Amino acid sequence: MVGLPARGKTYISQKVCRYLTWLSIKTKVFNVGNYRRKLHGANMPHTFFDPHNCIGEQHRREAAAAAMEDMIRWFNEEQGVVAIYDATNSTIARRKWLHESLSKQDIKVLFIESICQDESLIIANIKEVKLSSPDYANVDPEDAAIDFRARIDHYKEQYETITEENYTYIKLINVGSQTIINMIQVYLESRIVYYLMNLHIAPRKIYFSRHGESQFNVQGKIGGDSFLSPRGELYAAKLPGLISDNLGGKPLTVWTSTMNRTIQTAAGLPYPKMQWKALDELDSGLCDGMTYEEIEQKYPEDYANRDEDKFNYRYRGGESYRDVVLRLEPIIMELERHENILIVGHQAILRCIYAYFMNYDQDDLPYLKIPLHTVIEFTPKAYGCEEKRYKVDIEAVDTHRPKPVKAKAVVKPTATGVPNKPKSVPGASGEIVKDPVSILPLKNHKDKEIPNGTAINGTTNGINGSHSHTNGVTPEAAIAGLHLSDPPKARERLIPSTTKV
Ligand code: F6P
DSSP states (O other): OBOOTTSSHHHHHHHHHHHHHHTTOOEEEEEHHHHHHHHHOSOOOGGGGOTTOHHHHHHHHHHHHHHHHHHHHHHHHSOOOEEEEESOOOSHHHHHHHHHHHHHTTEEEEEEEEEOOOHHHHHHHHHHTGGGSGGGTTSOHHHHHHHHHHHHHHHHHHOOOOOOTTSEEEEEETTTTEEEEEOOOSHHHHHHHHHHHHOOOOOOOEEEEEOSOBHHHHHTBOSOOOOBOHHHHHHHHHHHHHHHHHHTTOOOEEEEOSSHHHHHHHTTOOSOEEEOGGGSOOOOGGGTTOBHHHHHHHOHHHHHHHHHOTTTOOOTTSOOHHHHHHHTHHHHHHHHHOSSEEEEEOHHHHHHHHHHHHTOOTTTGGGOOOOTTEEEEEEEETTEEEEEEEEOSSOOOOOOOOOOSSOOOOOOOOTTSOOSSOOOOTTSTTSOOSSOOOOOTTOOTTSOSOOOOOOOOOOOOOSSSOOOOSSOOOOOOOOEEEEEEOOSGGGGGSSOOOSOO
């Protein structure tokens, strides 16, 4: 990352980290501020950051070096793929040091600079985020704000925007407003750049609802393309009122899958609609149209294998949750770009999208509770998503199957002779990441209370050079520096294309 304090660097780091982690790319943020606090204590006055303060300067260099050391160790010993080095990195000399140290290790560097030209946003960021940082614990907010402004001024004295022609970089000006890119070379870099170009911070709401109860739901069958049950139809009739009561007259776009039950549920919503094949329910292949009991009887090994590793289990002739995550990537991009959206979707699909925003890992994702006849509302905030749930008072069956306490794996070849559990290279997309990085202290994965998450989104008009937004996106700034580990040759295969779009 590159940028002055309070430019949203940490926010951008976390967004990128969550996005890549969701795609199974092993990613971790190294926040140099945390190393500084650990090594030299929090509550440092602004004078600590004065470039003329030799001791402060030395201490800050030590923190930077400690973070770098850990980061390199993580790449080498833990097969990390993308490390995000979250610090100001605001001088040419510091970036040179970073670039040289990492290049020596065969690690590619992508600098992400965030520039903010909107003073009101910087002030909002200081108030919302910085004053609650451990640096200002027990400090009067007004004194803290004054001190933080002075800290920014110290950095401004030395600040050099990135112009190094031979470095790979992206410069985000007023996030979502203008982007300048330089020397993007590999596929993963271009994915990250594209993602960043889609971010915006305009206030908005994202709603999720499963379709109304379907005829198959009532019969306990999975998959299929049935229509709604009578109770499902009642839910569909109530949905427009619920949404408009919450949203008022604001614009909204409704996305559905191409399946009857979501289209029927959305039919009465007086908003523009889009059908996405990518939003179709997880394909249960040969098991489509069966009940869970029938699957257990007919395909006991498959049934046990799914319980053992639900995220990776792929139905015979169908999909796994991992497959679904990959096919949903374009949906996430679009979600980030757009403003108010309502997705009328399916259980497995909404679990995957929910996990992206709320940072759930792969073990928990397939068991998330997304009940029927319930609208989930997300309001993206600076460092998380506020969630509300509206339960509509119409009975529906419960389709949630809890995680089995002790599942037994019976790994046998599938009908195609290929085991369901994919063999994989650590770090590559499609692999099994045993210990997905939890980037945000957003929630305790153990308790399933409504957590904080994160979201922003953006609109973009192009990939190369600068682009402008037309949606009145409010600006924010951030500096980001991303380091792409490059050792194995396979780096360009990190994000495979979607399996089914
Ligand atoms: O039961 C409803 C349903 O949408 C099925 O069509 C689908 O196969 C299932 O949920 C996904 O949930 P799980 O992964 O828990 O089986």
